[in-house]
Amino acid sequence: MSAPIKPLGNFRYVAHKRRTKEDRRFIAGAGRYVADLALPGMLHVALVASPYPFARIVSIDAKAALAMPGVRAVLTGAELAQATEPLMSGLDIPKVRRYPLAIGLVRYVGEWVAAVVAETRALAEDAAELVEVEYEPLTPVVDPEAALAPEAPIVHPDHGSNVLFRRKFVWGPVEADFAAAEHRLSFRARWNRSSTVPIETFGVVGAWNPALQLLDIWASIQMPKYPDQLARALRLPGNAVRVHFDVDVGGSYGVKRGIKHTILVGYLAMRLGSPVRLIEDRLENMRGGDAQGPDRIFDMAVAFDGSGIIRSLKIRVLDDVGAHAGRSPLQLGKPIGAIVGPYRIGSVEYEAISVTTNKTPQEAVRGFGQAPANFALETAIDRVARHLGMDRIELRRLNLIRHEEFPYIIPSGSTYDSGDYHAVLDKVLAASGYADLLRRRDAARAAGGLAGIGIACCLEPSGGNSAFEPLFNPKNETTTWMEGCGIKIDLNGTITVSMGTSTSGQGHETLAATVVGEVLERDPDIIRVVHSDSLTALPSNSPVGSRMAIMLGGAAAGAANKLKASLTAIAAHNLGLAVDAVEYRGGDVVARHDPARRLGWDKIVEIAHRKFHQLPPGMEPGLQALHVLEVPTGGRLPTADGRVQMYPCYAFEAHVVYAEIDRVTGQVSLRKYVVGHDCGTMINPDIVHGMTYGGIAHGIGAALYERFSYDENGQLLSGSFMDYLMPSSHEVPDILIVDHCTPSPLTVFGQKGSGEAGYLGAPAAVAGAVNDALAPLGLWIANLPMSVGVLGELLATAESGK
Amino acid sequence: MKPANFDYACPRTVDEACRLLAGANGDGKIIAGGQTLVPLLAMRLARPALLIDINRIEALRGIEAHDRVVTVKACTRQADALKSDAIRAQLPLLAKALQFVGHPQTRNRGTVGGSLANADPAAEIGVAALALDCEIVARRPGSERTIPIGAFFQGTMSTALAAEECLTAIRFRASRDAGRIGTSFQEVSIRRSDFALVAAAVQLGLDAGGACRRIAISLGGIGEMPVRVAEEAATSLVGTRLAAADLAKAVAAIRDSLEPRADIHASADYRRRVAGALVERAIAEARDEALAGKG
């Protein structure tokens, strides 16, 4: 039991409606995306891709391609591998090597085999058709369970198996709890492959300046350690790479980690002495961009009592990462930080298995594995309720961690900072008119329809922390996950804030300006926020893990507080008073006991910049400060049994969805959608709400429409927007968000992260609604997406079984 | 996704377009709305040597209505067809089908003739046309012929048009007894405005006593091309009042006669079942409309 959280009081700017600064350029069509850049002499890349899921490369003949006018180079994997280091993976798997272009073997349909460089993209594509590649096809492995079998084809033969990672964690007395429980049930749930698929594909422009010995990179990027990994791969000193973070990124939601594209372009730019541009076209993006998402089989077992108390969980998850490791095996690690969800469950066994198959590799996707985990867990809760004949909401109420229990430590070692799950649940039920929804549902059923309500209570761990890295690879002892921010007040008294990473729609400029404005009590609208480049930027780990409100917010507040202290000290010194005898008010400083004695902002600024003789002794001239922040609760390595603090702050969401299903066609209509959301203090409500609506849309896509479908020969069947179907304005209903605020004790304003909001709970909620609708037929579907074809078949078998 | 190279011509008359088409020796492609063709060019699945743009041919624009014959010229934009009073009044089934075609932006360029010439088995305009009394007007250098709609579709994306022929117009004969006509267009697609997984079009006429005099039923998304439901199945409904029991029997027979295809979005079984349900819904809706005298 902890002390009650003190309310943080009224804010001047934080939590108030404010227009997003970034919107101003986008509504005018004045964004600056990577494909908008035109450097003189710029050359264009097109890729030659493998048509086979698994094959030996026998030969590559580029003569005809090179003979075409306008073609400058054709690069193969062999040349690239000589000149560059392989891509890094987080696991200890030295025999699993990955380069931007295939060498020796191609391992998935769409894998890049050669890069053609020409004066225009069209010419590069013309030439790419003339590159002759001879392959010797091999038998592919496409099913992840088949990939585990001893006789399966091995995607990385030197590695010896298809298993990239396998570990069983046991936290608490799982076997004893299962034995002692009154009931047990088990089931399988399948989260099929989808991804967040931004409308802008990945793109990068590279230019090598030999006079400066500097490689300039502009990219549509969202990736920690990108400049560093690039320099290392190209065998350049770290300060020979300059990544321009002021490029606008057209959506990423995790997936734009185009390090392989960038190594390719960087190498070509250096070799050819001209700027080089690679903008994925949509076909390249879907199969060769390596940006697909989790592809998981969950085998779940739950132990519970007749009263509904859930005692223990066993989770076995098999994730098919595709042909290369990438970041994705670690996506099995992050959910450990919320492995019991918002529930009081005493023990957990978690077996995580990451396997390779001959498919496009996965990349980090919004939530980093939490959305599939939440889907599996909420399915378990609903199954327990059905087994006991208990109301799904009552069951949740019984098991949800109570407000008084925070901070709450879960079996896998993470502490949840704060929460009031019951209050949010109550709010969302009230706002959705739950009793009316039940009546509406029952009336629809009485009229012969299929109707259901879905409930999902899920956590959004936020703040970021790469604790899953040492957890999954003890050789990688890393505990730093930082963010920096610099602020200066210039001679004119205007404020400029520097952030050191890119933005893909999260409104970071507005976030930072609001935070700095709050601390310095100055209007955020006239605070400028710039994106530094990687040479001038303070350390950053990019906007991943819903971390920027916490980390950029924290770093900006830290730097702003330093400036506030300097301003106060300068004024106090010039007023002849002690620092504690004066008060900072709106940028001016006044004597506490005599407000007439004051020094205004402009005067203080002038002293700092021009009147060294009036500065307190020992103070640096000028007005600038920086602050670099380690993630709160970070800095500790995992224990031997795999317990570790994952992310610091836990936001909570409770979804209520009402759906109707056409009995014959299997079409699902989402008629009402209400979500209760608690991410502590929202620095900018419109921005937080926007990401929640968008996250729900992503979740609806994953639940009902989106799938990277492969046939048994490893051919991607949904490799364009004609077959990979994303929700339009017709498929996403109007959504009502009900806010609640349980501040975090760990952050300056009580803010938690919210970049993954909605996505982490929507698939579970929609699945819950569909299953509630199917309940009168005795059917259950635990397989996403619940597409029209799949539901139609399920309903037909029920019909014929009658 | 840049197209492979091609030559481009923009004729001003139909005969010139036909001559160019003939002269290209099978390597020429007509572009009308481009909503289907340009993606194929971008993906390099279509690689014509010559693209013949018919968008500037005056004679291919417009909708004419005389004496119950409505002639829709080939390059009539789907958006214009959707707003056309003549189509709404005289070809209500087509008007209904047009509402399901694509999005506002695709309807502003896509053409009625282009949709038919493209012959996608699920395209709504083709399905509706098949249930209507209409013929395709086709020109080749120096001559013109008409192809009844029933003979027009020949296979997946394949029509009776010869390599050097250009579709210039579609002539519809509007039904004579407007008072007792009922129409319905039903479609199941994954998302709104997607291509139909299954589509059903029905036009029927009732006699003064409310019994069915004529009925035409067509289906899309079922086979290689839009299909007109066989006469025997349709005629079994003639003379009945199209009550639930009459429908159930006929629909079961229609459903069992179908041999649909499967793809990643829906199985053959799904299409068969849904086709049955859509036909039933369409007949019921058309019947009710006819009874209300609103046809």
Added chain:
Amino acid sequence: MSLHDVTLVVNGRRHGAQVPARLTLVDFLRDVLRLTGTHVGCEHGVCGACSILLDGRPVRSCLLLAVQVDGAEIVTVEGLAPEPGTLSVLQDAFWETHALQCGFCTPGMLIAARALLAENPAPSDEEIREAIGGNLCRCTGYKQIVDAIRLAAERLRQSNEAGATEPGGDRVGAD
């Protein structure tokens, strides 16, 4: 391959160029005229990020060839503001409701909305969703976009009563 002459008016300004037949209109606007506000998302006519107004109607510019629009009048997102540096009522409404995040689909959304409001000054939410039904967004879930268009319609109706016009001389809702 041969080049073709095209002359066209874009955002009120006349342009002439020689273009290869296979150059799409979106690539022409972006790479030749350097109007990069119109975006490329899929190049096969699905996402709508490339939407522009062609002789007043919204179309997908990735599905048009530059050579096809000789003599046409085109409006892109850069042509929506009444004066350089200002914002139209519609654009300002997008800002007010935060109808965007990454901004990539936004030009297409603005074009679709502009076309809707020119024809229908009091659209229902259903009509708004239909008008943007061919424009995909992965950031916003559409709600704030619908809110913006509804707000813009309301503000335009109010200012229309006072006799205002939108850029291009269109009188919203008149005739």
